[in-house]
Amino acid sequence: MQAGPSAAERAAVDELLGPPTSAWDGALERSEFDHRVARGGADARGDRDLLLPALHALQGAAGWISPGGMNYVCERLTVPPAEAYGVATFYAMFSVEERPPTVVHVCDDLACRRAGAETVIDRLRSDDATVVASPCLGLCERAPALLLQRAGDQVDSALAPVTDDALEGLIRDGVWGDADAGPESAPQAWEAASREGLRLLRRIGAVDPSSIDDYRAHGGYEALRLALEHGPEWTLREVTDSKLMGRGGAAFPTGVKWKAVAEQPVRPHYFVCNADESEPGTFKDRVVMEQDPFAVIEALTIAGITTGCERGYVYIRGEYPLATERLVHAIEEARRHGFLGDDVFGHGAAFDVELRRGAGAYICGEETALFNSLEGKRGEPRNKPPFPVQRGLFGKPTGINNVETLINVLELLRIGGRAYAGIGTEGSTGPRLFCLSGDVAAPGVYEHPHGVTLREVIDASGGVRDGRAPKAVLLGGAAGGFVGPDRLDVRLTFEDAREGGYTLGSGVVMVFGDSADLSDTCLRIARFFRDESCGQCVPCRVGTVRQEEALHRLVQGRTLGSRADELALLEDVARVMRDASICGLGQTAANAVQSAIASLGVFGGGEADALEGEAVPTRTEAQES
Numbered sequence: 001m002q003a004g005p006s007a008a009e010r011a012a013v014d015e016l017l018g019p020p021t022s023a024w025d026g027a028l029e030r031s032e033f034d035h036r037v038a039r040g041g042a043d044a045r046g047d048r049d050l051l052l053p054a055l056h057a058l059q060g061a062a063g064w065i066s067p068g069g070m071n072y073v074c075e076r077l078t079v080p081p082a083e084a085y086g087v088a089t090f091y092a093m094f095s096v097e098e099r100p101p102t103v104v105h106v107c108d109d110l111a112c113r114r115a116g117a118e119t120v121i122d123r124l125r126s127d128d129a130t131v132v133a134s135p136c137l138g139l140c141e142r143a144p145a146l147l148l149q150r151a152g153d154q155v156d157s158a159l160a161p162v163t164d165d166a167l168e169g170l171i172r173d174g175v176w177g178d179a180d181a182g183p184e185s186a187p188q189a190w191e192a193a194s195r196e197g198l199r200l201l202r203r204i205g206a207v208d209p210s211s212i213d214d215y216r217a218h219g220g221y222e223a224l225r226l227a228l229e230h231g232p233e234w235t236l237r238e239v240t241d242s243k244l245m246g247r248g249g250a251a252f253p254t255g256v257k258w259k260a261v262a263e264q265p266v267r268p269h270y271f272v273c274n275a276d277e278s279e280p281g282t283f284k285d286r287v288v289m290e291q292d293p294f295a296v297i298e299a300l301t302i303a304g305i306t307t308g309c310e311r312g313y314v315y316i317r318g319e320y321p322l323a324t325e326r327l328v329h330a331i332e333e334a335r336r337h338g339f340l341g342d343d344v345f346g347h348g349a350a351f352d353v354e355l356r357r358g359a360g361a362y363i364c365g366e367e368t369a370l371f372n373s374l375e376g377k378r379g380e381p382r383n384k385p386p387f388p389v390q391r392g393l394f395g396k397p398t399g400i401n402n403v404e405t406l407i408n409v410l411e412l413l414r415i416g417g418r419a420y421a422g423i424g425t426e427g428s429t430g431p432r433l434f435c436l437s438g439d440v441a442a443p444g445v446y447e448h449p450h451g452v453t454l455r456e457v458i459d460a461s462g463g464v465r466d467g468r469a470p471k472a473v474l475l476g477g478a479a480g481g482f483v484g485p486d487r488l489d490v491r492l493t494f495e496d497a498r499e500g501g502y503t504l505g506s507g508v509v510m511v512f513g514d515s516a517d518l519s520d521t522c523l524r525i526a527r528f529f530r531d532e533s534c535g536q537c538v539p540c541r542v543g544t545v546r547q548e549e550a551l552h553r554l555v556q557g558r559t560l561g562s563r564a565d566e567l568a569l570l571e572d573v574a575r576v577m578r579d580a581s582i583c584g585l586g587q588t589a590a591n592a593v594q595s596a597i598a599s600l601g602v603f604g605g606g607e608a609d610a611l612e613g614e615a616v617p618t619r620t621e622a623q624e625s
């Protein structure tokens, strides 16, 4: 007999999908009608995109996805169980093995390792907690960080920084019930003096994130009013004039993308806000979503209406409970006040937004993987072309931008596209958010105009903690590269980065002081990519494993042949991954390691000078949004 759901699982799924209408989709009783009519075909499969939310419902109800619960979801959505199993096992936050209702995800990624994450893991494990060592949780400015993933009545919550007192408090309380989430944002954003001159962060710390009235009192919804009054053509012209480039890393011109979507004859169009920031060291979008959530919804509404969409999605990473809660509230409030719905602002345009949670998969930040995830499939990237502006979400023309790109639109409409283009440099206009973490005095999100130097960005965060020069800076995240202390005067613009062979990526500036063990850092990066490769194409699936193995051999001094042989092998693997991988993950998985070898001499490299002057591809060519 087929396993069935528990009462709690059935209730959780029914709350999401509504009660079943017939025995064909899971009702307990078979009606007379069911003997004659069966819903089938495309209609029955039309709700497939609700698979991820339904799996979240099961995970949240029981703390794991039981066979009975999965069977019930499959029945409700007409999804073959094997496919649902493939989806459930793709995501790190889902478990198909029974486990306790509270699981502690402790970040052991780059910044948190430096801040003692391994001690936190050991201490929690010694207390029999169910601990999962996690990649970056997007709380790097408050490292070390952990996330409590809970089932039943309790909601997920983050705790950062995990101080000794906080850790002992958690262990003492046992049930993890009263975790204090700690400060919510970057410390510098709270200080009025440092807010002066800010454009993207100007409301952070000043506005009540739960109040639409307060948001409006701080200039909120002015940009949407302008966009609606002047119409889509005007908005598109302003965005084009601003020369705004996407901030996800690929630096694709936003105006070009929006125009391409707007011009597609196929209907409907969709617009997606990519809020799945998962690049280790990146947390700027989280800070914006937590502290200024209405801005994200307003900007997405402008993007949607301008490009001829009636429906938008926010795809947010599953590890951001506070940002999720605030965005959900902002969407409800916007709807209640007529800023979303059938007649936005009374101007006759229709646009609404749905929020969807990811479930722990870095690759879902890649736009086509994100679409697959939204459609209820494994988050595997698609081949391009066709590009999303032609065939994106549900096979329809789709615009996609990340949070930072979108909120820039509010500013450029406020001051005018041409004025915006006057900020920064000719090729890199506007302000930019940087995520400062690691060994800096005041980690956090900082806003600077493009053209600022790396040294200035580090100095603005109080400089290196011990007052000395950094040993290295990881620029652009794990998919970026290392910059040595001799290159701190590089300018942070797209054009300088292209020319100098470094990448701005998602704005990560992670600083490593004197005592940092860079081989350990490289190993962690290699492990990250090995874990996060979706496995779809061979160069990446095998290359990320080979890279990690070679690094382990180098660290342990058990090389196959000489050290130079291993370095040559690593370079070879890097080249194959870069040239032959389907998406940006594989294409950039060796960037950081190769830059550490070439420019910092880690693992005894450096003579090869392999990356000097050579443009390092960014994760973004495929990852952009």
Ligand code: SF4
Pocket: 363, 380, 381, 532, 533, 534, 535, 536, 537, 538, 540, 541, 581, 582, 583, 584, 585, 586, 587
């Ligand atoms: S490059 Fe890696 S992550 Fe991208 S599709 Fe291939 S296996 Fe998947």
Ligand code: FES
Pocket: 107, 108, 109, 110, 111, 112, 113, 135, 136, 137, 138, 139, 140, 143, 144, 145, 280, 281, 282
């Ligand atoms: S939260 Fe730990 S490295 Fe980002």
